[in-house]
Amino acid sequence: MNHYTSGKPCYFCHNNIKEIDYKDTFLLRRYTNSLGKILPKRRTGTCDKHQRQLALAIKRARIMGLLMFTRQ
Numbered sequence: 001m002n003h004y005t006s007g008k009p010c011y012f013c014h015n016n017i018k019e020i021d022y023k024d025t026f027l028l029r030r031y032t033n034s035l036g037k038i039l040p041k042r043r044t045g046t047c048d049k050h051q052r053q054l055a056l057a058i059k060r061a062r063i064m065g066l067l068m069f070t071r072q
Contacts, residue, residue: 008045009045010045010046010047010050011044011045011046011050012046012047012050012053012054013047013050017050019053020050020053020054020056020057021057022056022057022058022060022061022064022066023061023066024057025061025066025067028054028057028058028061028067029067031044031046031054031058032058032067034071035070035071036067036068036069036070036071038054038055038058
């Protein structure tokens, strides 16, 4: 399994993180831009599997009120 996207190693594969926790807002903020949008995997370097988990965790955190939908 190739854990490299555009020459950058996947952070989650490299650190052996199996599940992405939606309550870890400091980690999730790294993968959103200044407007609160989810960054694409070509920019973050995450693999397909973890990009899907990351998007789901960000969406869950937004619904729970831990992250903003948009920043003003």
